[in-house]
Amino acid sequence: MFQKHFTFNVLDTHLMIFSKNLNNNIVLHYSTETTDKINTFLSINPSSTNLKSLLQSHALIITTGHTNNIYIAAKLISLYASTTEQHLISSKKVFDFTIFKDPFLWNSIIKAYFSNGKYTESLELFNNMWGFNVLPNQFTLPMVFSAIAELGLVDFGMEVHGLVSKLNLVEENSAVGSSLVYMYAKFGLMGNAYKVFDEMPVRDVVSWTVIIKGYVENGESDKGLECFCLMYKNEEGGVRPNFRTLEGGFQACGNLGALVEGKCLHGLAMKSGFGSYEIVQSSVLLMYSKCGSVEEMYRSFCEVDEKDLLSWTTVIVVYARDECIGECVDMFLKMLGSGISPDGMVISCVLSGLGNAMMVSEAKAFHGFIVRRNYDDDHMVDNALLAVYGKLRLLNLAEKVFNGGSGQNTEAWNVMVNGYWKTGLEAKCVNLFREMQYSGIESDINSLISVISSCSRLEKFQLGQSLHCHVIKNLMLGNVSVANSLIDMYGRSKNLTLSWRVFCMMNDKDVVTWNTMMSSYIGCGKITKAFDLFDEMRAESYKPNIATLAILLSASSQVSSLEKGEKVHQYIKEVGFGENTLLATALTDMYAKCGQLTKSREIFDSMEKKDIVSWNVLISGYAMYGEANYAIEMFKKMEQTEINPNELTFLAVLSACAHAGLVEEGKSIFSRMKDYSLMPTLKHYSCMADLLGRSGNLDDAEALVLSMPIAPDAAIWGSLLSSCKIYGQVEKGIRIAKHAIESDPENDGYYIAISDLYSSVGMWKEVEMVRKIMKDRKVRKEVGWSTV
DSSP: OHHHHOSHHHHHHHHHHHHHHHOTTOOOOOOHHHHHHHHHHHTOOGGGOOHHHHHHHHHHHHHTTOTTOHHHHHHHHHHHHHHOGGGHHHHHHHHHHOSOOOHHHHHHHHHHHHHTTOHHHHHHHHHHHHHTTOOOOTTHHHHHHHHHHHHTOHHHHHHHHHHHHTTTHHHHOHHHHHHHHHHHHHHTOHHHHHHHHHHOSSOOHHHHHHHHHHHHHTTOHHHHHHHHHHHHHHOGGGOOOOHHHHHHHHHHHHHHTOHHHHHHHHHHHHHTTOTTOHHHHHHHHHHHHHHTOHHHHHHHHHHOSSOOHHHHHHHHHHHHHTTOHHHHHHHHHHHHHTTOOOOHHHHHHHHHHHHHTTOHHHHHHHHHHHHHTTGGGOHHHHHHHHHHHHHTTOHHHHHHHHTSTTOOSHHHHHHHHHHHHHTTOHHHHHHHHHHHHHHTOOOOHHHHHHHHHHHHHHTOHHHHHHHHHHHHHTTOTTSHHHHHHHHHHHHHTTOHHHHHHHHHHOSSOOHHHHHHHHHHHHHTTOHHHHHHHHHHHHHTTOOOOHHHHHHHHHHHHHTTOHHHHHHHHHHHHHHTOTTOHHHHHHHHHHHHHTTOHHHHHHHHHHOSSOOHHHHHHHHHHHHHTTOHHHHHHHHHHHHTSSOOOOHHHHHHHHHHHHHHTOHHHHHHHHHGGGGGTOOOOHHHHHHHHHHHHHTTOHHHHHHHHHTOSSOOOHHHHHHHHHHHHHTTOHHHHHHHHHHHHHHOTTOHHHHHHHHHHHHHTTOHHHHHHHHHHHHHTTOOOOOOOOOO
16 A cells, blocks of 8 residues: 555655755755665565664665655654664664654554554654644544553543544444543443443444454453344445454353353354364364363364464363363374474363273372373473372372472462372371462462361361461452361351451451351350341341252251241242252251151152162161161161162161161161161161160071171170170170180279179189289279269
């Protein structure tokens, strides 16, 4: 375009006009050779120039007296600015030495600085331009507003907006309006941005693209998509979306998970001929990945002409996220085969996928691959390895990575602290956090929460209070998750005063905050206060979630409060949570523990989906109230479903049989544990020993206990000895008591039991001998006491 204007005749005219302005009687004359050289100079492409030829051209311009020609000066400014950033000073000197400066020359110098990212300097030049009473035009203002946006100068931007409004440039030129929309969008002031956009009499594709992308980048993708649809529907002034507009539309669809709209947009892109554009292909791929459409994502990936690292990473991330590990690893290997080297991000994604799928062997093998390819020098890879080994509970391997040469960066320390907490190594979590503080390493929110929770589990509440001070000192109490962990810690320590104080100091509470405070009250036996807090929570317009209601139902079960349980049940009906399996199970448990077995069974039968916990709760309820036949009936019904009984199921049924004296049923059920590959625990053996002992089958009880693969505990020996005493089986009781004393020589109860058995048959010498053995072994009888 410039070449069209800068022909010889036009240049001649401009030079003559300029000369006449300086001196009405003087006209510049120059040779044809000089003219040709100047024309050649004006046609130079900035991207093909070099400093040497530029300096030669500049020397010619000076010697031929053309230094004050505005168009030549503007070309010099542009060429110097395009060489290196250091030669901006040369552009400035050319500008300064030009006597007459019109808007075109001011725009040239402003553009020189703006194009090199010197936004502050370009705005200073704009101020100087205004100071010299040279009015900006439609070419000046887009650069000025963009520079203001990049620097975040909100007040100055509004001031300039006010000044140029008087010139009517916003209404007259769409480029000025678009740059204003961009500026306000960059500030996050979408209300102002839309107001400017709405007042523009003429909107071109740039205007629409700027407002659409502005909404998307400010987290209002729904409005961005609305604007896109409005633009396409109206086809205002023949304006159609370009590839940049489509990019904004795809971003909006991806953020919203709007798969149907995204597919429509994809069709539009193909129809309008933009489907082959690299940026459109990448946007389509990213949109499908965000929408979770794996098939469409893979199809669009195959359509990408130039597959770069970002394209491969997008696909691998989705496969890793969806735990499609085979496809994830396959794509990674194909990427390597295509000659693209992975970065820390894509390797971390593969590791994360292996960790999420709990694939231990594969994670170790991939670690070996990382080491062989020397990818382990990347901190991001090291941190991903730490996270994966932490998730797989392989802390010994995580420690090796952490203690390696490049492992100990700030994020690595925090990942290790979090990993120790997640795997139940609370002491190591606290110690490593303490070491972090001594080393001056900054902790993140997750590690802080981990160490507070670790102190809570370890009951190191004094250390927890020190962490509370650390939180306050570092202004982290405003973080909701940190404050929630403090409430929980103080609740576990029974310090409800501090727990309540933290709760009241929080400005931004979430549902977890209320749940944690309720749990603290319940843990301290303050059930009524927990329910009062539930009422207050609803009064303050917080919506209780499933966890809230499960907590309250559990509390009602603990104190067998039917009134409170029914209150929660009524709320569940009101909000429509009745079909939730967790809540239905909690209701079944609550009504059973409150003695309402009919209601408990009614809720259980109404459940569409029953899990193992649901069955166990009902069976335990029947067992608790001695309804052994119903417990066995439910056990048999459960066996007819796809849900297999677990250890707790068998324990509940055996307990019911023991209380009802159903020996044969108990034996049958106990023997069926092996059918489900379940190993009886001490509690199962204890139930059977109690069942056999109570029914007088002492021989079977003794044989069972002596054949146990695990050592009997005090409960089992105590149950057998009690049965022997009830049925007068002195000889057997003495024999069992001797076994019990051998297993636990310091348990005074066994000595007392055998002493009682000896005395019941008049064996006083043996009684004295037992007392002597107790004295020799320094076993003391515990003193009984009563609260009555």
